[in-house]
Amino acid sequence: MKILSFNVNGIRAVVGKSFISDMQAQAPDVICLQETKATPEQVAAAVEPLTGYQVYANSAERKGYSGTAILTKIAPHSVTYDIGMSDHDAEGRVICAEFDHFYLVTVYVPNSGSELLRLGYRQTWDAAFLSYLQNLERQKPVVVCGDFNVAHQAIDLARPKENYNKAAGYMQEEIDGMNAFAAAGLLDTFRTMHPDQVKYSWWSYRAGAREKNVGWRIDYFLVSKVFLPQVKEAFILNDVFGSDHCPVGVVLA
Secondary structure, eight states, rough: OOOEEESSHHHHHHHTTTTTHOOOOOOOSSSEEEEOOOOOOHHHHHHHSTTTOEEEEEOOOSSSSEEEEEEEEEESEEEESSOOOOOGGGGEEEEEESSSSEEEEEOOOOOTTOOOOOOOHHHHHHHHHHHHHHHHHTTTTTEEEEEOOOOOOOOGGGGGGHTTTTTTOOOHHHHHHHHHHHHTTEEEEHHHOOOTHHHHHHHEEEEGGHHHHHEEEOEEEEEOOOOOOOGEEEEOOOOOOSSBBBBBBEEEE
């Protein structure tokens, strides 16, 4: 099973670029999307040219904001939305699809914001989301993918010294959240399989950052430790454009 995760920064915008042909060329079994900025009906209409996929989408109460989707060729046993905590369920940030041997969760983790106004909320989110994943793991292993809005280690961003404890996405509180996922046995597939590889998944639109590869790796596939042997590949598709992010993916046995 090939699974892609892609923060599209607006599904209706990205389908006007090369998204459809890019996804057809990659031919994944499942596509997980973040920051769709659309209602479920708008998502379904936008991705209609991608034939053969069942579409599940979650949207924020606020129009044109946040939102996630799962497109799958393999029918899931069940699909659930949000994490069951009212403080965290108004922004359409989570979808969970149950397959035979694992739960697939896609997530768009809250950004702490340019002024770090949501850093405190972000910390409560990380703890609540980890608790949600651990509840799932009591039944089956978990594969969780999406935009986590944090570079976990210095290797995961081009300018760690300049950004550490100064910029959203590389605050110690956010790093602590990722540390907690790792300590709980949710492993970063790309870094596990490519411990020394420098590759990014997001670039600012400013100052030609993508052309200069001044980027951040903030999009991840984490898996339950017991499920790691099923991960055959973990990759980042830097040559796919259309968003300020690029897709990341795994191949499962």
